[in-house]
Amino acid sequence: MGTSIRLGKILGIPIGIHYSWIFVFLLFVFLMVRQFTTFTTDSVPVPQRWLTAILTTVLLFVSVLIHELSHSVVAVHKGIPVTGITLFIFGGVSQLAHEARRPFTEFVVAIVGPLTSIVLGLLLLAIWDLTRGLSDSLGFVLVSLALINLSLGIFNMLPGFPLDGGRVLRSVLWGITGSYWRATQIATRAGQGIGGTMLAAGIGFVFHDQYQMIWTSVLGVFLIVVATMNYRQEQTREALRAYHVSDAMTTDWCTLQGETPLTSQLVIQGFSGGQDFLGVLLEGRMQGIVTRRQLAQAPKGAWSYTTLAQVMRPLSDLTIVEPNQAIFDVLEHMGEADLERSTVVDNGIILGFITRSKAQQFVRSLRSAKLRL
Numbered sequence: 604m605g606t607s608i609r610l611g612k613i614l615g616i617p618i619g620i621h622y623s624w625i626f627v628f629l630l631f632v633f634l635m636v637r638q639f640t641t642f643t644t645d646s647v648p649v650p651q652r653w654l655t656a657i658l659t660t661v662l663l664f665v666s667v668l669i670h671e672l673s674h675s676v677v678a679v680h681k682g683i684p685v686t687g688i689t690l691f692i693f694g695g696v697s698q699l700a701h702e703a704r705r706p707f708t709e710f711v712v713a714i715v716g717p718l719t720s721i722v723l724g725l726l727l728l729a730i731w732d733l734t735r736g737l738s739d740s741l742g743f744v745l746v747s748l749a750l751i752n753l754s755l756g757i758f759n760m761l762p763g764f765p766l767d768g769g770r771v772l773r774s775v776l777w778g779i780t781g782s783y784w785r786a787t788q789i790a791t792r793a794g795q796g797i798g799g800t801m802l803a804a805g806i807g808f809v810f811h812d813q814y815q816m817i818w819t820s821v822l823g824v825f826l827i828v829v830a831t832m833n834y835r836q837e838q839t840r841e842a843l844r845a846y847h848v849s850d851a852m853t854t855d856w857c858t859l860q861g862e863t864p865l866t867s868q869l870v871i872q873g874f875s876g877g878q879d880f881l882g883v884l885l886e887g888r889m890q891g892i893v894t895r896r897q898l899a900q901a902p903k904g905a906w907s908y909t910t911l912a913q914v915m916r917p918l919s920d921l922t923i924v925e926p927n928q929a930i931f932d933v934l935e936h937m938g939e940a941d942l943e944r945s946t947v948v949d950n951g952i953i954l955g956f957i958t959r960s961k962a963q964q965f966v967r968s969l970r971s972a973k974l975r976l
Contacts, residue, residue: 763826851930
């Protein structure tokens with residue numbers, strides 16, 4: 604959330620507002636003031652109009668947040684960690700640690716958002732019907748929020764990625780075909796098609812002097828861009844599934860005795876050539892590693908009488924992976940657990956190490972070689 608304002612946590616989920624939301628807030632307040640003027644035939648004081656508009660916009664923010672929270676709560680219930688929710692210029696996004704691993708999981712996580720918005724919209728309409736005539740301001744707030752929530756729910760059910768309806772479509776196709784990648788291709792192409800249609804419609808509105816509809820084109824461009832980015836991201840993931848940990852692991856490192864002092868020339872030589880860690884031997888077996896960061900954190904005044912064994916990280920503290928595991932799955936797990944390095948072990952023998960940075964270099968090399976990425 605580096606580009607957003609942190610608001611706090613709800614149900615343990617960090618909530619943030621992207622700076623672009625400030626522009627949206629001001630725009631909606633202005634639009635709501637104009638809408639309120641046409642909604643009521645009575646003379647309403649100017650301060651009341653602005654307060655009603657501000658209240659409606661704040662509750663709109665709450666409505667979008669409820670929509671995203673419904674996604675997040677179901678995702679957590681299905682075992683998918685949620686790193687945060689961010690509201691931005693085009694709505695909100697729940698940041699999931701990873702994609703759903705089963706079609707049904709993606710289906711329920713995706714569809715709960717639009718359903719929540721539609722139910723909320725219908726509930727607000729029912730409340731408005733019960734309180735009709737009590738207050739113009741109350742009526743305006745209820746009707747506006749009801750229509751916005753209904754529109755939000757219906758629009759999000761359009762069957763194209765990155766909309767919720769696109770994820771629902773992908774989950775259904777995934778379940779039918781058994782291919783996540785094929786389902787993603789269709790859903791993202793559908794999203795690009797919806798975005799292109801909205802772009803063309805917005806331009807058409809402008810040519811007919813309906814300049815306020817330019818937002819249709821802006822939203823269409825947004826859908827095209829995000830759908831395209833997602834397509835490329837999933838394309839990369841699909842290509843990575845064909846490669847294993849053994850293809851990207853580090854197999855060449857320097858190993859020193861545990862009693863070696865940090866000031867030893869052997870330590871300096873061991874870290875030469877871009878190597879970022881040393882293996883540490885205890886009783887003839889490699890028992891741990893010392894990284895550049897660990898070395899830098901040790902007090903320099905104590906280096907002469909501090910040994911590698913005293914600052915090493917035991918291998919038992921490192922996550923163990925197997926050489927034949929898919930690099931995509933391992934990288935996803937390392938990202939979730941915020942791990943930089945894992946030990947590659949086969950039949951009790953250490954074959955090497957896999958790091959996120961090394962894996963990223965591996966991916967870049969695949970791209971430069973133009974291997975279907």
